[in-house]
Amino acid sequence: MTHNIYLYLAIMAAVTYAIRVLPLTLIRRQIRNRFLQSFLYYVPYVTLAVMTFPAIVDATQSPWAGAAALAVGIIAAWKGAGLFPVSVLCCAVVFILELFLVR
Amino acid sequence: MNTQEMNFTGNKRVFAEGMRDGIPIGLGYLAVAFSLGVAAKRVGLNAFQGFLASFLNNASAGEYAGFTVIAANASYLEMALMTLIANARYLLMSCALSQRFSPDTRLIHRLLLGYDVTDELFGITIARPGPLNPWYTYGAILIAIPCWSFGTALGVIAGNILPLRAVSALSVALYGMFLAIIIPPAKKNRVVAVFVVLSFLASFAASRLPYLARFSAGTRTIVLTLILSAAAAALFPVDQTADTRQCEDCTVRNED
Numbered sequence: 491m492t493h494n495i496y497l498y499l500a501i502m503a504a505v506t507y508a509i510r511v512l513p514l515t516l517i518r519r520q521i522r523n524r525f526l527q528s529f530l531y532y533v534p535y536v537t538l539a540v541m542t543f544p545a546i547v548d549a550t551q552s553p554w555a556g557a558a559a560l561a562v563g564i565i566a567a568w569k570g571a572g573l574f575p576v577s578v579l580c581c582a583v584v585f586i587l588e589l590f591l592v593r
Numbered sequence: 594m595n596t597q598e599m600n601f602t603g604n605k606r607v608f609a610e611g612m613r614d615g616i617p618i619g620l621g622y623l624a625v626a627f628s629l630g631v632a633a634k635r636v637g638l639n640a641f642q643g644f645l646a647s648f649l650n651n652a653s654a655g656e657y658a659g660f661t662v663i664a665a666n667a668s669y670l671e672m673a674l675m676t677l678i679a680n681a682r683y684l685l686m687s688c689a690l691s692q693r694f695s696p697d698t699r700l701i702h703r704l705l706l707g708y709d710v711t712d713e714l715f716g717i718t719i720a721r722p723g724p725l726n727p728w729y730t731y732g733a734i735l736i737a738i739p740c741w742s743f744g745t746a747l748g749v750i751a752g753n754i755l756p757l758r759a760v761s762a763l764s765v766a767l768y769g770m771f772l773a774i775i776i777p778p779a780k781k782n783r784v785v786a787v788f789v790v791l792s793f794l795a796s797f798a799a800s801r802l803p804y805l806a807r808f809s810a811g812t813r814t815i816v817l818t819l820i821l822s823a824a825a826a827a828l829f830p831v832d833q834t835a836d837t838r839q840c841e842d843c844t845v846r847n848e849d
Binding site: 549578 | 613614616617620621637638642645646649650651652655656659662663666667668669672673676677680681682683684685686687688689690691692694696700703704706707708709710712715716717719757758759761762763764765766767768769770771772773774775776777778779780785788789792793795796797800801810813814817818821822823825826827829830831832
């Protein structure tokens, strides 16, 4: 049996939307439970950190360029640079280093 | 000027800020969506279908997982399950976001925001102090979604037109943004700093250890997020109600 691509896409979209919208619409009050509150406080930092490394090293052609971008990005963010500057800086580091590292 | 007008100009300014912060996201999306388009083409999607997949899903790992289901001609149920697993982390993010809405936020804003809770948009939304203003996220979405959807369509059409060097450099834009989100709080809060480092190490180990590496990146992200955040919450509970958090933010804002 061949499946319909548009039906596949519709199912994907419906499930994805449900995952995102149900917590936003169903959780209407502040969670008072201290553990849950703390858990949700830490979630964004942990999840973004997990997704950043080692993915940044695997994303570039040369892992060394990715590692350098990670180091430069951390230093720049530590010094208070915003979203756009840090992200452009990381791209520039990779681009310049790979001029030498990748032939 | 009455309150409504003040809110309107306030929201317009916030919307513009969202568009500004949406630019690096859009650039990163363009690169990722492009490579996603290449994958979509491989499983037989045309440019319109690639556009549609991205426009309706806004999820890189989730869409990629979905494409593998299409390639395998697997059942619709499998498609639903695969999407659920690959995107489960958005459930956590939406739970976190729900806590930042002011309680009187209208349903329409909750429905609209639910359209595009992604790693990046979640990151910049949660990074802003005080109760969540959906107009900020709408601004970012307005920039990010066209980049994401058309980027995928472009990838289907133009496969390997962008030089590899450029793709490689653009591919770290998203991670640079993640760093700009997690490092400033880590600087202020030692527990966050420790857990950022622990997350790096655990994620690296999970991606390299022979058994664990077999799981998809999405699954590893969910499991590690659950374990590490639960550990942090159990060992170092945060003593903050939403009210005190808002007050802290007031003082921060006044200092600006």
